Amino acid sequence: MFARILALSIKEFLALFKDKRSRFVVVIPPLIQLLVFGYAASFDLNHIPYAVYDRDGGYAARDLLARFSGAPSFEQAQPVVHQGQIADRINVRDVLFVIQIDPRFTADLVAGRTGQVQVLIDGRNSNSAQIVQNYVGRILNDFNRNWVAAHGGQGMPVTLVTRAWYNPNLESRWFFVSGLVGLLTLVVTIMVTALSVAREREQGTFDQLLVTPLRPVEILIGKAMPGLVIGVLEASLVVALAVLWFGVPLVGDLSVLYSGILLFVFAAVGVGLMISSLAATLQQALLGAFLFLVPAVILSGFATPIANMPPAVQMLTLIDPLRYYLVILRSVFLEGGGFDLLFDQMWPLALIALATLGAAGWLFRHRMA
Template sequence: MFARILALTIKELLALFKDKRSRFIVVIPPLIQLLIFGYAASFDLNHIPYAVYDRDGGYAARDLLARFEGAPSFDLARRIQRQDEIAEVIDTRDCLLVIQVPPRFTADLVSGQTAPVQILIDGRNSNSAQIAQNYVARIVTGFNQDWVFARGLQGMPVSLVTRAWYNPNLESRWFFVSGLVGLLTLVVTMMVTALSVAREREQGTFDQLLVTPLRPVEILIGKSMPGILIGVFEASLVVILAVFWFKVPLMGELAVLYTGILLFVFAAVGVGLMISSLAATLQQALLGAFLFLVPAVILSGFATPIDNMPPAVQMLTLVDPLRYYLVILRSVFLEGAGFGLLAQQMWPLAIIAAVTLAAAGWLFRHRMS
C-alpha cells in the first residue's frame, strides 16, 4: 500500500512540475505575497500627516508643536489660519489629525493652570485614529514631564482633549464592517466570472457555444451579466446587514453608494473575465483568482493604511480597484460624502473597469481564434 501511495505521489508531483504554469504558480505567487505582506501589512503608522492651528503663538506652544515636528512619525502638512479650514483638511484626507492650541495656552501654563490642547482626528479609519491618538498622548506626556521637572511643579499642566470626527467612539466595527462590503463583493464577483469561461472549456461545451448564432461580444456580455447581477446583489445584502444588524450608520445617499458599487462590480467582472479567458481549467482559474485577490486585499487599505506602505508599493495600489471602492464605501457610510468629494475616487475606478473589460474582450476574441 505504501509503495502505491508513494508512486501516486511521485506521479502527481511530476505532473505538477511538468506544466510551466503550475511551476510558476507554485513558486512565484508565494514570493509575491510574502513581499506584499512584509512591506504592506503593518499596523504601525510611520507617516501621520497633520495640520496645526496655533491660536497662541507663545513659547510654550512653539515648544509643544516642535516636538511633533521632530517626531519621525508625524509629517506637518499644513498650518491653519482659520477655524473653517479644519473641516476641509479632514474631509479631503489631507491630514489625519489637526492640533488646535487655544489662545491662552502659554499664559495658563506660566500661571500654573492646566492648559487644554484639542486634537481633532479623522475617525473613518478607527484603527489608524486610535494609533495616532496614542502617539499624540505620548508626546504630550513627554512635554508635561519636562515642564514639571524644569519648574519643580506637580500634576499634569497640559490636558489632552480628543475628538474623533465621523466615528466619535472609534468603533472598529464601523470601519471593518463597511470595508467588508467591498471585500465580499470582490470575492463573489471574481469567483463567478473567473470560473465561467474556464468551466466551459473544461466541460467541453465551449466549442458548442461558438457554433451558435451568438457573436463573440454577445457571448462576452452573457458571461458578464451573472457576475454583475450577483455582485450588486451581494453588495446590497451586505449593506443591509451592516446597517440593520451591525448598526453601522449609512449617512450618505444610495445613489452615490450604488454608483460606486456598479463601477467596482464592472472592474471586478473585467478582471475575472481576463483570468477566465487565460485559464484552461477550473483549477487554473481558481489559482488565478486567488493570486489576484490576496494582493488586492492587502494593497487596498482594508486593514492597514496605504500611507504607511513604501512608495513603490503605494504605486501598485493605484491599479487596485478595491482601494478606491473602500474609500467610497467608508465615505458614504460614515461621512455622508456626495459625488463632489468622491469624484476623485470614481473616475480611476471607471478607467480600471473600462481597461479590464476591454482587455477581457480582446483576450476572449484572441482565445477563440
C-alpha cells in the same frame, strides 16, 4: 440581439445554480464570513489583562491603581508579589503589561517630588503595545491633573483636547464592517465570473459558443450578467446587514453608494472574466482568482493603511479596484461623502472596468486553448 443576450444570460444563471453545491458556495460562505469577520476583525482592545506590583501600598498608589482597575478596557489579574514574577507573567502572555510602583511613591508625592512608576509592556504585538502605552499615558495625565488640582502646584499650562470626526468613539468595527462590503462583493463576483469561461473551455463547450451567431460583445454581456446581478445583490445584502445587524451608520446618499457599487462590480466582473479567459482549466482559473484576490485585499487598505506602504507598493495599489471602492464605501457610510468628493475614486474604477472588460472580450476570440 437582446433576445440572444437574454437567452445566453439565462443559460449562464442555470449553469451556475443547477448544482446544489455551487449554489450553496455562492450564498452561505459570504454570510458566515460577514458574521465572523464582523466580530473578529477589530483592533480595539477591550480586555487588556494587566498585573500590579505595588511596592508602596500608600494611599496615593491605591488612588492611582483605582484608575487602572476602573478603566473599562483593563482587566486586573493576580497581583505580582516579587520582582522575578514579572518576566514570567509577561512571557506566558498571562498579562499584557505590568505596572510597578516605586516603594517611596506616596512619600514622594506628599513631599511634592515626582513619584516613579514603571510600566512594562509585552511588545510582541506592537499594535496592542502602542495602544496600551497611549491608554496608560492618558490615565497618568488625568491623575496628574487631579493631584495638582487637589494638592496645589503648577499644572500644565497647555492641554490637548481631542475629538474624532465621523466615528467619535473610534470603533474600529465601523471601519472593518464597511470595508467588508467591499471585500465580500469582490470575492463573490470574482468567484462567479472567473470560473464561467474556464469551465466551458475545459468542457469544450466554449468553442461551440463561439461558432453560434452570438457576437463576442454579446457573449461578453451574457457572461457578465450573472456576476453583475449577483455582485450587486450581494453588496445590497451586506450593506443591509452592516446597517441593521452591526449598527454601522449609513450617513451618505444611497445614489452615491450604488454608483460606487455598480462601477466596482463592473470592474470586478471585468477582472474575473479576464482571468477566466486566460485560464485553460478550472484549476488554473481558481488559482488565478486566488492570486488576484489575496494581493487585491492586502493592497486595498482593508486592514492596514496604504499610506504606510513603501512608495513602489503604493504605486501598485493604483491598479487595485478594491482600493477605490473601499474609500467610496467608508466615505459614504461614515463621512456622508457626495459625488463631488468621490469623483476622484469613481473615474479610476470606470477606467479599470473598461480596460478589463475590453481585454476579456478580445481574449475570447484570440486565446484558443
